[in-house]
Amino acid sequence: MTAAAHGNTLAAWLDAWGFMLGNVAVVLIFAGIAWFASSVLPREPWRSACRQLRHRPMAWISLILLCLYALVGILDSISWRDALKDEQGKPRRDATGRIQLEPKPLSILDRICSPLRLQNEKTYSAPLADRQFSKDLVKDDTGRSTWVSAPLKYPGTHLLGTNKVGQDVLFQALKGVRTALVIGGLGTLIIIPFALFFGVMAGYYGGWIDDVVQYLYSVLASIPGILLIVSFVLIFGRGLAQLCIILGIASWTGLCRLVRAECLKLRELEYVQAAEALGVSRPRILLKHVVPNLMHLVTISAVLQFSGLVLAEAVLAYVGVGVPVDVGSWGNMINNARLELTREPVVWWNLMAAFLLMLGLVLPANLLGDNLRDALDPRMRRR
């Protein structure tokens, strides 16, 4: 479904500038991490949590793996368009003398992996094979026809084989990293302010604000998540940026409920009461005393939310409302390859590559979330 068919200007704008939003998202995510590391980590309870995490090898391994994925994601996010070259290798210019650019931007990852990107075969080939996977009927010199699998153009270079149209599977799977990170990261970044704002307002101020917020999230939560997402996508169109916003809007209710419950507890604590008695203004109490004490909740659920969103992407692609088909993603890879296991002999490398790379991102995120929870929860620490 294209945005034009919808006549929706917002959707058209997102279609045109969606890839830039991805770049902005990367910058935002790293700004957020940098801010978090510099302003929050030196304080308690984060300091002791960090000290604890130092003794947990699982947390470190997870963090390193996540950083590797992040690196691939960044390399694939910084992109620019090359100038079109004419026959003599000079940049081509249009009538007004402006340099003409390639229609599609290429990211650093594309440039690094250009052998993988450009060395395409005709069709399936097994990992590291030097011949095609399927056999063709070929006539030899004596006129007899035999079944032969044709030699590959680039034998032994495809670490994970090639897919149906001969593209390198490893490269396709690497392209999925950025999509997964953007969906998980941007989706989570949209959830947090929503959930924090509404949760704090409801929990701290109470009264009619609480009623309104509770009503809002009861309505949203009572619609099964996937149906809400599907109806949003049917209406706003498919696209990476749209999908992030939609996933964010559809899934802030869980964290909001948690934040509200925690706020109800915090409101009654002595230090908040003391601050109120001393006449500190309410916004200041919220910013200085309430929100910092919610950050552990937010961090843990952000990490878990992230892995949930990465998994959801694959399901959405299967349902037919995921990212556009021309965007490389694990969901699209799985969706395209879903009949390959019924082939004889079996083509397994497409599915395996997508599932393994997904597992390699989601498992560390879940493990890190668990370790954070253990390190931040004072009850767990005592045990």
Add this chain to the structure above:
Amino acid sequence: MLTYLVRRLLYAIPILIGVNLLTFILFFFVNSPENMARAILGGKNVSDAAVENWKHERGYHLPRVWNGKEKGLGTLTQTIFYQKSVSMLRFDFGHSDRNNLDIGSEIRRRMFPSLAYAVPTFVLSLQIGMTAALLVAFYRGTYLDTVVLFLCVLMMSISTLFYIIGGQFLFGLVLKQVPISGYGDGLSAAKFLVLPVLVGIVGGLGGSIRFDRTVFLEEIGKDYVRTARAKGLSERRVLYVHVLKNAMIPVLTTVVFSIPFLFMGSLTTEAFFGIPGLGGFTIEAIGSQDFAIVRAMVYLGSILYIVAQIITDISYTLVDPRVRLG
């Protein structure tokens, strides 16, 4: 009890109206009937007459909320809002956009395959999850505990699609024990349901074992457990009789959260295994962009969620005599 029930049902009404308004705004204000017609009839090359005709056949030609041409009550009733959205409050889902199917009777017919899949999955995963979690809680702090916990996180990190595709490959193609997909009438459906139910259980097991274990461990730290141990009860008896009963409330609370997930999970599972239930119905509707069906399913999903919530609250009184509803 009865007054509580009535109050809960009354509280459900504003929520349902909210869902109704939300879907109405989404489908008729953000997305107009004009767009729907063009999406279904195909592209921009459709003549305006064809679009008008399509809208007339389905009653989308009416004004959205206020019909100035009518008199009296007609100003409100001769509108899309009244005819398409308010009618849903009476469980009248209308007809589908594409094939003019009666959605209500479709739902009644497809409900049973969905239930035949969802109910065994739900009951068995609850049972297996709790048993395994108790076992892990029994061996807490040991090597087994650590290994099982890691396995749980691993199982949670694997995509549902992997369980579905892998299950079909292993049991359907390699071992040839069950049909890969399809559905039969009556009892013959059982052999088609084995694999989907198995996949459904395995897919949710990791999360439920981990959650139940945390709940059990929380209970184990409490005073009554120490008392029970002090009076000489065996650890097994403490866990299975005392802790299990007291842990039921938080476990039941997650049940309400898993019911919409059942709906969501069955969406993909049903389509993959060819079960002609509500999930498969919805997937088809999404594929053919049938907005009327999607609208009806959103509404039905929220009704199910609200009903599940009320049932959970009532079941609290069954497991904990201290809880009084009123």
